[in-house]
Amino acid sequence: MEPIRVDDVLDRLDREDEPFVEFLRRDSLSLELYRLEAGATDPQEPHTEDEVYYVVSGVAKIRIGDETHPVEAGDVVFVEREVDHSFFDIREDLVTLIFFAPPYGSLTEES
Template identity: 35%
Template sequence: MHIPQEDLQDKLEATATDSVGLIDTETMTIGLKRYSKDAAKKKGSRKHTEDELYHIIGGAGRITVGDEVYSVTSGDLVYIEQGESHDIIEIHDELTVLKILTDKSAFN
């Protein structure tokens, strides 16, 4: 499967929600999510049972992972280990994130 970058944004624009699923297999889930400035106030800290990778494809903001705070902008990658607390705490511009969740145990 190949999805050109310009098609990613088109897929998100074509949906009535702020997210769209792209790939969902037994070992991996990939989706595109758009966060408005207000989303940082509503999201709250969370944990997942899978490892997670954020690829920031648009906008800028700040994300916490555990005790660390990262300023992020387009092109950045953020790795969140399984069970690690994380949150989007500030959004400077609308933030668009390609989210990849994977279960390492499925590869053993």
């Protein structure tokens, strides 16, 4: 497999109507690029998969369950499946790389 350039994925994201784009999917995981503009509201709801966020750029806070943490470029954040979480106080446009394991949408509430 050829390396994937994040700039190419950002260009693809510019053409989407959603704040995210999936760009890699395998049996064990999927990857998405997720972007929220400064001041935006994060519409996420808990997922059925574990997630790891790598903050590519931006400054914000993330609420995970009852905990709140500041995040900025270079930070890595783990969110366990089914845990309520969202970004807020987005002070600079936020771009995150999301690793879902197993792949996003591959599990259901009954799994």
